Amino acid sequence: xxxxxxxxxxxxxxxxxxxxxxxxxxxxxxxxxxxxxxxxxxxxxxxxxxxxxxxxxxxxxxxxxxxxxxxxxxxxxxxxxxxxxxxxxxxxxxxxxxxxxxxxxxxxxxxxxxxxxxxxxxxxxxxxxxxxxxxxxxxxxxxxxxxxxxxxxxxxxxxxxxxxxxxxxxxxxxxxxxxxxxxxxxxxxxxxxxxxxxxxxxxxxxxxxxxx
Amino acid sequence: xxxxxxxxxxxxxxxxxxxxxxxxxxxxxxxxxxxxxxxxxxxxxxxxxxxxxxxxxxxxxxxxxxxxxxxxxxxxxxxxxxxxxxxxxxxxxxxxxxxxxxxxxxxxxxxxxxxxxxxxxxxxxxxxxxxxxxxxxxxxxxxxxxxxxxxxxxxxxxxxxxxxxxxxxxxxxxxxxxxxxxxxxxxxxxxxxxxxxxxxxxxxxxxxxxxx
DNA sequence: CCGAAAACTTGCGGAGCCCGCAACTTCTGG
DNA sequence: CCAGAAGTTGCGGGCTCCGCAAGTTTTCGG
Numbered sequence: 053x054x055x056x057x058x059x060x061x062x063x064x065x066x067x068x069x070x071x072x073x074x075x076x077x078x079x080x081x082x083x084x085x086x087x088x089x090x091x092x093x094x095x096x097x098x099x100x101x102x103x104x105x106x107x108x109x110x111x112x113x114x115x116x117x118x119x120x121x122x123x124x125x126x127x128x129x130x131x132x133x134x135x136x137x138x139x140x141x142x143x144x145x146x147x148x149x150x151x152x153x154x155x156x157x158x159x160x161x162x163x164x165x166x167x168x169x170x171x172x173x174x175x176x177x178x179x180x181x182x183x184x185x186x187x188x189x190x191x192x193x194x195x196x197x198x199x200x201x202x203x204x205x206x207x208x209x210x211x212x213x214x215x216x217x218x219x220x221x222x223x224x225x226x227x228x229x230x231x232x233x234x235x236x237x238x239x240x241x242x243x244x245x246x247x248x249x250x251x252x253x254x255x256x257x258x259x260x261x262x263x264x
Numbered sequence: 265x266x267x268x269x270x271x272x273x274x275x276x277x278x279x280x281x282x283x284x285x286x287x288x289x290x291x292x293x294x295x296x297x298x299x300x301x302x303x304x305x306x307x308x309x310x311x312x313x314x315x316x317x318x319x320x321x322x323x324x325x326x327x328x329x330x331x332x333x334x335x336x337x338x339x340x341x342x343x344x345x346x347x348x349x350x351x352x353x354x355x356x357x358x359x360x361x362x363x364x365x366x367x368x369x370x371x372x373x374x375x376x377x378x379x380x381x382x383x384x385x386x387x388x389x390x391x392x393x394x395x396x397x398x399x400x401x402x403x404x405x406x407x408x409x410x411x412x413x414x415x416x417x418x419x420x421x422x423x424x425x426x427x428x429x430x431x432x433x434x435x436x437x438x439x440x441x442x443x444x445x446x447x448x449x450x451x452x453x454x455x456x457x458x459x460x461x462x463x464x465x466x467x468x469x470x471x472x473x474x475x476x
Numbered sequence: 477c478c479g480a481a482a483a484c485t486t487g488c489g490g491a492g493c494c495c496g497c498a499a500c501t502t503c504t505g506g
Numbered sequence: 507c508c509a510g511a512a513g514t515t516g517c518g519g520g521c522t523c524c525g526c527a528a529g530t531t532t533t534c535g536g
Contacts, residue, residue, distance in 0.1 A: 056502085059503095204470060211438060254465050268483070309485075
């Protein structure tokens, strides 16, 4: 990878990081594009060469994660059933909540990076970020649908692969939402497993006899 | 209903209609808030008293439809299972694609209002509108989740009702997407039925032996 | 029927976002 | 080493959205 591309990636990450950090610290309304650019050491104009909105910059890490999920699904061994593959890929991508970035991550089972947690909490509570997350989510689901169509030998233009992709997206979204709102905190992994498992089971109505 | 509220509703609808019509005619980029307000006979400032963005105005009809779905689910007879109730409510709300507005709608089985079709097509193709649709969709899903929680006697703070709501949203979204892209045109109702049925069945992987 | 209070509209002003454009600087490939 | 591709930056401008305060219309109690 050339120097050029490396620098570009660095700038992009610096901008995204700065955007998230500042938004968590001060609240979204109190962060100007100017501030983010300054924190990343570039001009405000350059910010908009990388991201077409503040929201896009802030959510880009989470969105990238979704993109990797689609790739992972393609890479899972063919012996696995579709839902096995999806579940394992999702757990691999969303299962650990430590800063997978700057070293120190152990096996990442329980140590939620508080900064990232706060970031995700912001994303799912601020309307503008929810919107961006969903918008980008539908793009990611398109890629996921392609992966699913390939795996199952169906046509991506049909209902099935898109339904699966959209449902997986919904499951991850709901699991994430429950995770950030959980008090006391719980690990994300079991939530994702549970959500995807339930969706794959058709979400049967729970017997009301359980709570008489 | 007082004069006041009636006028308010009229203005809101006039704005929403004008926004959608103009956006379809000229493309989203070539419509100013000023134009929409003028077409509805109010000032540009007033536009923003009703809608906090152009996208919100354009998508509001479709979003209102989702809101009514949540209400319908509450009203379905208790004898129905959850998924029956959801399916019937969705078919009632999304099943007919004629202009349910200005009279003439027959039984609304096949006569898609071309203007509305074009509108929905715009909504699912323009990124800004996709985003707004998704953002508002998550709000609607919150209401739907509450309805589902009530019906099933579960806690809306748990995974289950939210998963169902999100999955239903995904199903409708996918069905709508397939509908507007179908060439030649197909009626929406069967797509919605199929999508919800498949989701309620857990989206089993189709046997690949079908297409050898 | 009337007069205050509440609700709504509107123009103005301003902060901020985002983009096109045209220089300028930096990296890349032959 | 040197063209040209790629990236950065300042400038200018159009647009969105909001707060505010004045003006207008509807409501409602007496």
